[in-house]
Amino acid sequence: MLNKIIKRGNKKVPKSDASDFGIVPSGNRSSGSVSTSNVVVNHASRGTVAGVGVGMPSNSVTQQQQQQTVIIAATVPEPGAIEALPLLKDVPMSDRQSFVLRKLQVCCYQFNFIDTMKMVKEKEIKRQTLVELVDCVQSGGVKISESNQEEMVKMIGVNIFRCLPPASHENTGSENVEPEEEEQYLEPSWPHLQLVYELLLRYIVSSNTDTKVAKRFIDHSFVLKLLDLFESEDPRERDYLKTILHRIYGKFMVHRPFIRKVINNIFYRFIYETERHSGIGELLEILGSIINGFALPMKEEHKLFLVRVLIPLHKPKPIGMYHQQLSYCIVQFVEKDHKLSDTVIRGLLKYWPVTNCQKEVLFIGELEEVLEATQAAEFQRCMVPMFRQIARCLNSPHFQVAERALFLWNNEHIVGLIAQNRNVILPIIFEALEKNIRSHWNQAVHGLTVNVRKMFLEMDADLFEDCQKQYAEKAAQATELEKQRELRWQRLADAAGQGRHCSRV
Numbered sequence: 001m002l003n004k005i006i007k008r009g010n011k012k013v014p015k016s017d018a019s020d021f022g023i024v025p026s027g028n029r030s031s032g033s034v035s036t037s038n039v040v041v042n043h044a045s046r047g048t049v050a051g052v053g054v055g056m057p058s059n060s061v062t063q064q065q066q067q068q069t070v071i072i073a074a075t076v077p078e079p080g081a082i083e084a085l086p087l088l089k090d091v092p093m094s095d096r097q098s099f100v101l102r103k104l105q106v107c108c109y110q111f112n113f114i115d116t117m118k119m120v121k122e123k124e125i126k127r128q129t130l131v132e133l134v135d136c137v138q139s140g141g142v143k144i145s146e147s148n149q150e151e152m153v154k155m156i157g158v159n160i161f162r163c164l165p166p167a168s169h170e171n172t173g174s175e176n177v178e179p180e181e182e183e184q185y186l187e188p189s190w191p192h193l194q195l196v197y198e199l200l201l202r203y204i205v206s207s208n209t210d211t212k213v214a215k216r217f218i219d220h221s222f223v224l225k226l227l228d229l230f231e232s233e234d235p236r237e238r239d240y241l242k243t244i245l246h247r248i249y250g251k252f253m254v255h256r257p258f259i260r261k262v263i264n265n266i267f268y269r270f271i272y273e274t275e276r277h278s279g280i281g282e283l284l285e286i287l288g289s290i291i292n293g294f295a296l297p298m299k300e301e302h303k304l305f306l307v308r309v310l311i312p313l314h315k316p317k318p319i320g321m322y323h324q325q326l327s328y329c330i331v332q333f334v335e336k337d338h339k340l341s342d343t344v345i346r347g348l349l350k351y352w353p354v355t356n357c358q359k360e361v362l363f364i365g366e367l368e369e370v371l372e373a374t375q376a377a378e379f380q381r382c383m384v385p386m387f388r389q390i391a392r393c394l395n396s397p398h399f400q401v402a403e404r405a406l407f408l409w410n411n412e413h414i415v416g417l418i419a420q421n422r423n424v425i426l427p428i429i430f431e432a433l434e435k436n437i438r439s440h441w442n443q444a445v446h447g448l449t450v451n452v453r454k455m456f457l458e459m460d461a462d463l464f465e466d467c468q469k470q471y472a473e474k475a476a477q478a479t480e481l482e483k484q485r486e487l488r489w490q491r492l493a494d495a496a497g498q499g500r501h502c503s504r505v
Contacts, residue, residue, distance in 0.1 A: 082106055082122045087132060088142050100136075100148045103129050104155045107196070113188035123192070130195035137202045146213055152203065153217035159196040161225045164232055167276065185233040197240040204247045211251055220258050223248060227262050230279030242282040246289060260305070263287065267309045275316045284313075284325035291332040298337050306333050306340065311347035319359060327366045334373040341374040342381045349385055357398040364393060364404045371414050379417045387425050391432040394449070399442035406448040409455060419459055426456055430467040431474075 085106065091099045106129050111119055133152075136142045144152065165185060187193055203209055204218070226248075229241055249259055263283055270277045294302055310333070313319070313326055334341045348367055353359040367386075371379070393405035408414055418425050433456075436449040457464045 082109060082125050084125050085129070088136060096142055097145050097148055100133075100142070100144060101151060103133060104148070104151050107133070107155050108158050110159075111189070111192070113191075126192060127195065130192065130199060134195060134199045134202055137199060137206055137208075140206065140208045143208065149203075149209075149213065150217050152199070153222070156196055156200050157222065157225070159193065160200075160229065164229070167233065167278075184235070187232070187234045187237060190234065190236060193237065194240070197237070197244065201240065201244050201247065204244065204251060215252050215254060218248065218252065218255075220255065223255055223259060224262060227259075227266065230266070230283060231277060233278050238279050238282045241279070242285055246286050249286070249290065260290075264305065264309055267313060271309075271312050271315060275318065280313075281322035281325050284322055284329055288325060288328045288332060291329055291336070294336060296336065302333075303337075303340070306330075307343065307347070311344065311351070314348065314351040314363070317356070317359075320362065323362045323366070327362075327369060330366065331369050331373060334370055338373065338375045338378060341370060341378040344370055345374075345382045345386055349382075349389055352389060357396070357401050360393065360396070360398075360401050361404050364401070364408070368408055368411060368414065371408075371417070372411065374417070376417060376420060380421060383417075383421055383424060384428065387428045391429045394429065394432040395435055395440075397441070399445055402436070402440065402442070402445045403448065406445065406452060409452050415455070422456065422459055422463060426460075426463055426467055427470070430456075430471055434471055 085099060085103055088096055088099060088103075107126055109122070109126060111123050111126070113123075137144070204214070223245075226241065226245060230238060232238055232241075245259070249256055263286075266277065266283065267280070270280060291302075310326065310329055313322075319326070330344055334344055345367065348363060348370070352363060390405055390408070393401050396402045396405075409418075433449055433453050436445060437453065440446050440449070
């Protein structure tokens with residue numbers, strides 16, 4: 001409880017709006033709204049005027065709109081200030097739109113969920129009102145007017161666009177805490193927040209929602225703030241955001257290039273600046289579905305996205321948190337265009353970990369998935385550097401790395417590619433196989449190495465014999481060089497001893 005109070009209390013100051021300079025800011029932890037009585041300040045750290053609807057320029061707000069905006073604004077209610085309104089189905093048809101607006105006003109009240117015993121009645125009234133609005137939008141029983149649709153989107157913004165609490169490492173001042181080990185933060189106001197997200201989702205997917213009307217309210221500004229919220233540490237919230245953004249991408253075609261651009265910028269900042277972001281996995285899940293729908297031949301923009309964003313995403317240390325989604329996106333590209341497999345494999349080799357064994361195991365697993373979708377021509381372009389790296393993995397003292405590399409020979413497609421190019425591959429890895437058999441400490445690795453060695457022997461006995469001879473010659477040369485080196489050192493030691501003896505005389 002103390003950690004939660006600290007997190008809620010330490011709000012970060014919103015950063016200045018970078019959009020004035022033509023830059024799309026990536027997600028930041030200070031995204032949100034600071035609520036005071038009848039005032040909404042700087043939703044999601046963007047330069048909107050207090051109380052003005054999402055994406056609306058301040059100089060275009062009429063006096064009537066300003067009056068409505070005062071209604072749809074975040075307020076902190078006094079005890080007893082909220083009263084339950086009658087259900088919409090019990091209200092005369094002529095009064096329903098005005099009652100919808102009044103219910104939206106009720107849903108703008110903000111409550112303190114840290115104190116669970118405070119304003120219980122008012123919290124329940126807001127919850128029931130949100131449930132009714134969700135049911136109204138989902139069933140289509142009450143057709144909501146365009147003006148009320150706009151006010152509903154404003155109400156949603158008042159609730160979800162807020163200052164996110166600082167991350168655990170920001171609270172403690174420790175930058176060395178692994179993201180996987182950080183304490184998971186759950187949003188205290190989730191009982192209301194979940195219903196607000198559900199309302200937004202139902203509004204977007206509803207067949208009664210006119211896209212031409214809705215895109216006036218769900219504009220670029222709204223989408224940008226939505227993407228900022230992916231930094232939330234609450235996995236429940238990120239899951240809703242993932243579903244909602246995916247639906248927006250599918251329904252509002254006008255937003256598609258913008259969404260891809262903003263996601264790119266979030267990734268750039270994560271890769272080259274912070275290496276900390278809670279929503280990378282969810283954003284990659286969305287991109288996995290988007291990539292699956294790419295038309296062929298693939299646009300140059302999409303290929304650049306692979307080279308400049310997805311492949312460099314292998315660089316950050318916390319890759320384990322999102323590697324499954326990243327690997328899926330990478331494989332989707334290769335399955336769409338087989339010629340990209342050479343680019344992908346060389347990219348993996350570029351970012352191959354040196355000292356992080358768990359990360360290396362992930363890379364080998366991803367390499368196997370890519371090779372399954374790789375054709376013979378592309379395989380031949382990159383097989384030499386790839387099997388040099390695999391040979392290093394075979395000799396890894398970490399048994400999981402060596403074992404995972406040897407498991408590649410359990411894949412029939414990969415074995416087929418190796419068999420076609422055995423004249424090149426076997427000389428590269430033969431020494432690594434012999435070293436494992438002679439000196440690897442792990443019995444499982446030793447056994448798997450024997451099986452792989454036997455497989456090559458059955459593939460081409462003559463080639464295997466030639467490699468064995470070359471290995472024996474190389475080993476003999478190495479032994480001879482070692483003897484010569486020891487002899488030179490011995491001569492130097494003798495000469496040094498004689499010099500000391502002469503100096504004493």
